[in-house]
Amino acid sequence: MTQSNTPRRRSLLKGAAVAAGALSAPMVATAQTTSLRFQSTWPAKDIFHEYAQDFAKKVNDMAGGRLKIEVLPAGAVVPAFQLLEAVGKGTLDGGHGVVAYHYGKNSALALWGSGPAFGMDPNMVLAWHNYGGGKALLEEIYKSLNLDVVSYLYGPMPSQPLGWFKKPIAKVEDMKGVKFRTVGLAVDMYTEMGAAVNPLPGGEIVPALDRGLIDGAEFNNASSDRVLGFPDVVKNCMLQSFHQSGEQFEILFNKGKLNALPAELKAIVDYAVQAASADMSWKAIERNSRDYEELKKQGVKFYKTPDAILRAQLAAWDKIITKKGDENPLFKKILESQKAFAQRAGQWQGDYMVDFKMAYNHYFGKGAKKA
DSSP states (O other): OOGGGSHHHHHHHHHHHHHHHHHHHHHHHHTSOEEEEEEESSOTTSHHHHHHHHHHHHHHHHHTTSEEEEEEOTTSSSOGGGHHHHHHHTSSSEEEEOGGGGTTTOGGGGGTTSBOGGGOOHHHHHHHHHHSSHHHHHHHHHHHTTOOEEEEEEEEOOOOOSEEESSOOOSGGGGTTOEEEOOTTHHHHHHHTTOEEOOOOGGGHHHHHHTTSOSEEOOSOHHHHHHHTHHHHOOEEEEOOSTBSSOEEEEEEEHHHHHTSOHHHHHHHHHHHHHHHHHHHHHHHHHHHHHHHHHHHTTOEEEEOOHHHHHHHHHHHHHHHHHHHHHOHHHHHHHHHHHHHHHHHHHHHHHHOOOHHHHHHHHHSTTOOOO
């Protein structure tokens, strides 16, 4: 009898087969798909909803079928401004929006977007959040509100226009009495400057402008403003503003749903946020610049916001933060954290960064040499 046919050999092979079967069973379980239902705070046609879907696709692709995030547009399950509660309660597994939309729950939440951020650009605000103490402060606010959510901030937004107006805003006095749409602490800033403010969700702005319910509005960027229909109802846009010059997006998870994921999938979520942040900032440059050209073709007239109005915004902001800081100790704590980071990081950036506009004007400005 050969060695391969001995009883001992057959017994060993049988035992190995049983062990292999036992080991393979858990692998089937880990391959099962966990599905999460998200909602954004954006209309389906807005580029912001596309950014939300871009994040979900990165997670889904990297997870290899083990995790699948579906993103619904604003209003599919809850109204845009009710996203935070819906995620905290588990009505939704997660969502995509901006921190300023939760402003009514604690005024300090608007500091992740509203105002001049002590001169920090959007990427610097994200640096403060991730490395300068902002993340822990945001978690402190959500904990105080008994909200079981995990928040990821990402995606530095380009500076937003002062707004779209039926008539150009040439001086500070032109803001007085204007019925205007904005959100967050920008509501307080425009109110301080004399406007009558209505904080509408993105999908309601253009219909309100069309019906004359408001005289002017801001939303965000050339791509969003174009697809939402601003140029169909208003033809004047004032560029540059401090009302939301350092904003970013927020990805929310229900804490229980996120914590239930295995460590590998949670790591995929972490790195998908970072990848989506970079991708979003690159896509914004491509799409916003193209849509800026298209808006001009549609007859939109763009004006630089006068410096006097920008200074008036800063003066209004100083009054707002003094008042809010006195009312809310956490508001003051966040401001102090931002200010310390901005003073150091702003000094470094200002000293090290070259004036890119000088080079642009050298090649494309008046008097530039023709090739």
